[in-house]
Amino acid sequence: MKAIALPNFKTRRVLRESGSEFWMKCCYILIWTMPIILLTGLIIKSATLFQEKSVLELLFSSKWKPLSGQFGFLPFILSSLWITFLSILIAAPICLLTAIYITQYTKRIVLKIMHPVIDILAGIPSVIYGVWGILIIVPFVAKMASWFNIQSSGYSILSGAIVLSVMIIPFVLNILIEIYRSIPLELSEASLSLGATKWETIKKVLTQKAFPGIISSFGLGVSRAFGETIAVLMVVGNVVQIPRGIFQAGYPLPALIANNYGEMLSIPMYDRALMLAALILFVVVTIFNLGSRYLINYYEKKI
Numbered sequence: 001m002k003a004i005a006l007p008n009f010k011t012r013r014v015l016r017e018s019g020s021e022f023w024m025k026c027c028y029i030l031i032w033t034m035p036i037i038l039l040t041g042l043i044i045k046s047a048t049l050f051q052e053k054s055v056l057e058l059l060f061s062s063k064w065k066p067l068s069g070q071f072g073f074l075p076f077i078l079s080s081l082w083i084t085f086l087s088i089l090i091a092a093p094i095c096l097l098t099a100i101y102i103t104q105y106t107k108r109i110v111l112k113i114m115h116p117v118i119d120i121l122a123g124i125p126s127v128i129y130g131v132w133g134i135l136i137i138v139p140f141v142a143k144m145a146s147w148f149n150i151q152s153s154g155y156s157i158l159s160g161a162i163v164l165s166v167m168i169i170p171f172v173l174n175i176l177i178e179i180y181r182s183i184p185l186e187l188s189e190a191s192l193s194l195g196a197t198k199w200e201t202i203k204k205v206l207t208q209k210a211f212p213g214i215i216s217s218f219g220l221g222v223s224r225a226f227g228e229t230i231a232v233l234m235v236v237g238n239v240v241q242i243p244r245g246i247f248q249a250g251y252p253l254p255a256l257i258a259n260n261y262g263e264m265l266s267i268p269m270y271d272r273a274l275m276l277a278a279l280i281l282f283v284v285v286t287i288f289n290l291g292s293r294y295l296i297n298y299y300e301k302k303i
Contacts, residue, residue: 035286042282045275052269058276064240071273073280075242079157079250080284082243083232084225086161091169092218099176104202111177122170130234133163138235145247155237158246163231172221179213180206212296219292223285229254253277 049058053071061072102111141162142154183206191201207214237249238259261274 039279039282042275042279046272046279049269049272049276059280062242066267066270066273069269071269071276073253073277075240076251076253076256076277077280077284078242079236080226080252080254080281082157082246082250083160083164083236083252084222086157086246087164087168087225088218088222090161090165091172091221094165095169095172095176095217095221096214098173099180100202100207103177103180104198104206114177118170118174121166122174126167126228126231127234129163129167130231133159133231133235137162141247148247150245150247152247153237153249155235155249156247157236157243157250160232160236160250160252161246163235164225164228167228167231168221168224171224172217175217175220176210176214179210179217183209212299215292215295215299219288222288222292226285226288227254227281229258233258253281257281 049071052069058071058073059077060074061070062074063070063072064075102114137159138154140154141156141159142152144158145152145154145156187205187209188201191205192198196204232252233255236252236255238251238255239249240251241249243250256277257274260270
């Protein structure tokens, strides 16, 4: 009887393993195909617009007159880039220095206290950040503009960037903390034993070891910032113009889609234009991710 039961047991185990492997392969294939499906759908939906307008005209024209069939995306693209890179410039040093201080200088109890705080910041709905921006940041930016003899309502690129930088800080900071915590303690001890100071060890040993992860966290922050909608929409001004400075109003691509999709679709080709805006968002975020992945691989080889 044992001789008969053993093959049955092996057969059931092989079937279970084959079934588990099959579902894991299905999930793997799904992850690969989802971006392709999204990209294909956006291209199909916006393809009609390419038949009437050239790509250069759509991307590099500043004329946005949907009733006349003129769809120039340059103001929206530049506004998105302004806000995204300015928010990263604000958030990056704050996140990096905070991560270094928490992991290298403070006691473990501080990290235990900080984790819930970071989680709370990450879980706050974006509309609350938008309301906070209207009440606090917009008046502050308007006052700041007056210091430079610039007239501004406060609804500007800078307001959107400040609100957005606060929103992406918990995501980037969480990753940076885990990166520095994962560095072997032996590296720090070896550097200190050779006579290096603590700051020299952090700057030249630990940060160099963590550099690929730092690039990855900032790349994630850029992707998050570029696609954020509601909070930025509430404080950026939403004026169709090419911004010439940080105190001027802008109109990023996500705000364009959120403001107009569903209300203006009676205008011919308007839905195709909004789908093209989504396609531009998709392509730009993909380029950012591929660029950060290339830099990560490059510095990992150097290390």
